Amino acid sequence: MTTDLSLKVTHHIPASPERVFDAWLTPETLRKFITPDFTLEQADVTLDPREGGRFDIIMKGTERPLPHWGIYKTIDRPRTLVFTWVSEWSLEDSTVTLTFTPSGTGTDVTLVHDRFMNDEMRDNHERGWASILRALSTAEI
Numbered sequence: 001m002t003t004d005l006s007l008k009v010t011h012h013i014p015a016s017p018e019r020v021f022d023a024w025l026t027p028e029t030l031r032k033f034i035t036p037d038f039t040l041e042q043a044d045v046t047l048d049p050r051e052g053g054r055f056d057i058i059m060k061g062t063e064r065p066l067p068h069w070g071i072y073k074t075i076d077r078p079r080t081l082v083f084t085w086v087s088e089w090s091l092e093d094s095t096v097t098l099t100f101t102p103s104g105t106g107t108d109v110t111l112v113h114d115r116f117m118n119d120e121m122r123d124n125h126e127r128g129w130a131s132i133l134r135a136l137s138t139a140e141i
């Protein structure tokens with residue numbers, strides 16, 4: 001098992017950095033896009049959006065609920081959001097870093113997720129995060 005695997009996904013969102021950043025910290029908005037597009041329903045989302053606060057995301061629509069949770073490490077509106085990512089498919093101290101860069105009339109969002117058990121887990125997460133960012137680009141935020 002290796003733990004130095006990471007992924008990077010970038011996507012353009014047609015909204016201001018402030019609106020895109022806030023979408024990640026507002027439960028009503030986050031649940032619109034946080035589920036990958038593999039036949040999942042909207043997620044149950046609970047957030048405590050402060051550094052040291054916890055979030056819980058329960059993805060539904062499969063044979064069983066898929067719980068994910070984490071702790072906010074950095075909240076630097078509207079530039080950077082860093083949080084741990086915990087699920088049955090992640091390693092301890094797996095971290096997601098989002099950066100929000102103004103670009104034309106919108107925002108380029110770059111997501112870096114580190115620490116995976118193997119290439120397959122990294123590749124599955126890369127597809128999931130890319131799907132989530134595509135959903136964010138079409139969500140009403």
